[in-house]
Amino acid sequence: MSLSELLRPSGALADVDPQSMPGFDGDVAEAKAALKQIRGELAELQEKLYANGLSGDNRSVLLVLQGMDTSGKGGVIEKVAGAVNPQGVDITSFKKPSDEELSHDFLWRINKALPQAGKIGVFDRSHYEDVLIVRVHGLAPIGEIERRYAAINEFESAYAESGGTIIKCFLHVDQDTQKERLAARLEDPEKHYKYRPGDLDERALWGAYTEAYQIALERCSTDVAPWHVVPSGHKPYRNWAVATLLLEALRDLKLDWPTPSFDVEAEKKRVAGL
Numbered sequence: 001m002s003l004s005e006l007l008r009p010s011g012a013l014a015d016v017d018p019q020s021m022p023g024f025d026g027d028v029a030e031a032k033a034a035l036k037q038i039r040g041e042l043a044e045l046q047e048k049l050y051a052n053g054l055s056g057d058n059r060s061v062l063l064v065l066q067g068m069d070t071s072g073k074g075g076v077i078e079k080v081a082g083a084v085n086p087q088g089v090d091i092t093s094f095k096k097p098s099d100e101e102l103s104h105d106f107l108w109r110i111n112k113a114l115p116q117a118g119k120i121g122v123f124d125r126s127h128y129e130d131v132l133i134v135r136v137h138g139l140a141p142i143g144e145i146e147r148r149y150a151a152i153n154e155f156e157s158a159y160a161e162s163g164g165t166i167i168k169c170f171l172h173v174d175q176d177t178q179k180e181r182l183a184a185r186l187e188d189p190e191k192h193y194k195y196r197p198g199d200l201d202e203r204a205l206w207g208a209y210t211e212a213y214q215i216a217l218e219r220c221s222t223d224v225a226p227w228h229v230v231p232s233g234h235k236p237y238r239n240w241a242v243a244t245l246l247l248e249a250l251r252d253l254k255l256d257w258p259t260p261s262f263d264v265e266a267e268k269k270r271v272a273g274l
C-alpha cells in the first residue's frame, strides 16, 4: 500500500497517535536517514516536472500544509521543499487576510497563488483556514462557512482537471508536544521570533480546532484531492512522510525528459565548429 493510501483519514483524529510512524519501518534516527536517501530522486523528478513545464506540459503539483502552531509547517518546508531546486518551487504563506482580500471571495487569493505549469507550489496554511480559524472564531456567518466545503471541493477538482496534483497534509500533534515545543521556543533566544503570545489563545481552543479539522477532513477528502493525516510528534518521521507523499505523487506523473525542440545532432555539429 502506498503511504498516500495509508495516511488517509479514517474515523476520529483522536484515534491517530501523533507519536506513531505509520508506513515507516525503523526508528526515529532511521527516518532522518531515509529522507536523505530520497532527496536525489525528489530533486530529479522535480527537475523533470520543471523541464516539461517549459515545453508545454501543463502539469503542476500543490502541497497544502495545515496544522496547529508548532506542528512543523515551517520545518517541512525547510526539509522537503529545501530538498529540490528552489527555482521550481513557489511557496505561499497565508496570513490573516488583508482588507482587499476580504473584499473578494475567500478563494480569490488562493487561486492567484496556484502553481504555474512545471512548478511545485507549497501552501503554508491555505483556503482551509477559511473553514478552520474562521469557524472556530465565527469570523463569517455559519451559512457562508457551510457553503465553503463544497466550494473548496469544486475549486480543487477544477485545479486537478487543469493538470494539477494536490497533496493535502494535516500535521497532527497533541497538546503535550505543542507545550514542549512552545517551552523550547521560549528557552532559546534564537527561537523567540517564532513565538507569539497570541498562539496561546488558539491553544486554549484546541477542542474547537480539532472539531473544525475533523469536519474539513471528512467533507473535503475527495478522490482527486484526498487529505493525509501525518503524525507529527517525531519531526524526522513527519519530514520523511511528507517527502514520500510528494515523491509518490511525482512518480505517478510518469515524468520523462522532454524531447528537445531542436535537432541535437545538428546542434552538436554547430557547437563543434565554433
Ligand code: AMP
Binding pocket: 094, 095, 096, 097, 125, 126, 129, 130, 133, 134, 139
Ligand atoms: P502563522 O502561520 O503562524 O504565521 O500565522 C498566520 C495566522 O494567520 C494564523 O493565526 C492563521 O490562523 C491566520 N490566518 C490565515 N488565514 C486566515 C484566514 N483566512 N482568516 C483568518 N485568519 C487567517
Ligand code: MG
Binding pocket: 069, 070, 199
Ligand atoms: Mg505560528
